[in-house]
Amino acid sequence: MADDALGRIQQELFDVGAECSCPPEGLPEQMALIGTDECDRLVSEMDSWLEDTEPLESFIMPTGSPPVATLHIARTVARRAERHACSLREEEGEGSVRDEVIVYLNRLSDWLFVLSRWIALVTGEKEVLWTH
16 A cells, blocks of 8 residues: 555655646646645545554654655655745745745655654654653
8 A cells, every 4th residue: 555655655756746737837737736625635635644653742763664764754845845945936936846845845745744653653662762
């Protein structure tokens, strides 16, 4: 299941890259590649995984098995991509990066975090809590 979901995310990230590399006038609205459907799907999948996990009462450390740790790294990269997309829109103007792309990147970072927690749960890993 996670492999299929991650494969779909890879495809969508190519769409994000295509949108961000195209000048605003070069991508008609009807050709928008990322939209609310993709964002809503991320939220729906997160909600499904969160049903299985315990609510967070503390920060967790971004560590674990290679798959879990890699998802934490991917989450930070998604956050960085979101910040860069916001900066690009500030520099190039309102139409340069659509809201849906920024929302998608934001939801994606949350999605990666929740998936890391879910994989830790189903593989029996104990999350390491921040104790500061």
